[in-house]
Amino acid sequence: MRLSRYFLPILRDTPKEAEIISHRLMLRAGMIRQQAAGSYTLLPLGLRTLNKVNAIIREEQNRSGAVELLMPTIQSAELWRESGRYDAYGKEMLRIKDRHEREMLFGPTNEEMITEIFRSYVKSYRELPLNLYHIQWKFRDEVRPRFGVMRGREFLMKDAYSFDLDQAGAVHAYNKMFVAYLRTFERLGLKSIPMRADTGPIGGNLSHEFIILAATGESEVFCHKDFLEFPVPPADVNFDDVAGIQGIVNKWTSLYAATSEMHEEAAYQAIPEASRVSARGIEVGHIFYFGTKYSDPMGATVAGPDGKDASVHMGSYGIGPTRLLAAIIEASHDEAGIIWPEAIAPFTVSLLNLKVGDAAVDGVCAELYAGLTAAGIDTLYDDRDERPGAKFIVNDLIGSPWQLIVGPKSLGEGKVELKRRATGERELMSPAAALDRLAGASRP
């Protein structure tokens, strides 16, 4: 992408409403624009990043055996009356009426709808297990939206719903999501820690929040230090290996980890002092097993091996991609701006032309841009007629992992400069060597 033809509205000053670092950087880097309290447009740079986050989430959901579909955002109140949640959910649910005065709502979550879909089609245990997910907009009329997309009212959620014949099957479904989440957050460059959680209005009795540690996190968390070193399951983990998956979950739940709501001081004090971690955390995922809470009232049953109908055991599993954008920035930035992990960077390489109009510099930039593009590397070519300083500032701010700098100074010796955003390390090399390095580095 040529920056001169892109839409990247950079802000020099921080808008005064933004307090936390990720909100500031997202506004300054031209990723989001606020439209109302808790409601944001994703500008091109924000959308690019979100799409990369979603792609990783999808890969890991699919790998674990979940199947993607897409449900509507507007739901009928009827469904929610079936589960009993229409009255229970409260003011957080945005209720609306259509032109026929039918009661509708903008979905805050989809347990009812997915249960309705399931019961319409699935009649036999032989079609189980089943896990259906989608990535879709939610609306929750929060009392106090804040911190940009960290706690918005309209936000994107990946929500998955599992269906099993019995509790044992459902626990395995739960464990598969548990492992998929560990992998997902790892690939997003985050250290996540599963913590036992309260189940809230979703209901049920088995639940974990996936928390990442960040100074500006909304909740206080306590855990054993060793969690930070636990190895994340590899890509070829066998999701059908019930005992193996359970073993991973057991390991990741073997040490103390809790948010302040679930905190037990005595258990925490039992950890050797050097291994205690008390910090702030951001909830980036939440998984639930809730048995037949919805399948019972809504009549989602299947015939078992004995020929008798039984309510299916369900679980639901959420990740907030829009919140993740903010969480990743909270975890990865410096004074100059965002430092994107390579896997989700909107652009892997920023190509900086330090002297637009100089034939030699323009020529080398054009070759590099063509070469990077041909290699399938997402490249932002800063071809604006700006001074070098302005380009460094902007490209540091938007956080491409690599900056490929082409200026008359080094080009006089036939060299270009490759700079690593995270460390600031610079290396002089020939254009061809830089191309090899980048094409090689970004190969999977």
Add this chain to the structure above:
RNA sequence: CGGGGCGUAGCGCAGCCCGGUUAGCGCACUAGUCUGGGAGACUAGGGGUCGGAGGUUCAAAUCCUCUCGCCCCGACCA
């Protein structure tokens, strides 16, 4: 929902307390000149119903009333 704060040009702000020229400043924007490795300088420009409504007054960004929006703390929160 309780408490606190803020709405003046795209962004950041001054002016308001104590009413009185044509509402200012920085950045950004437009045209041009000189520039060219960490937000360059100069010259000349454009852009405002001062969040909205009502009121007081000879006169309102400024005082009063109501209202809308936004932010922060708390409570709340798959």
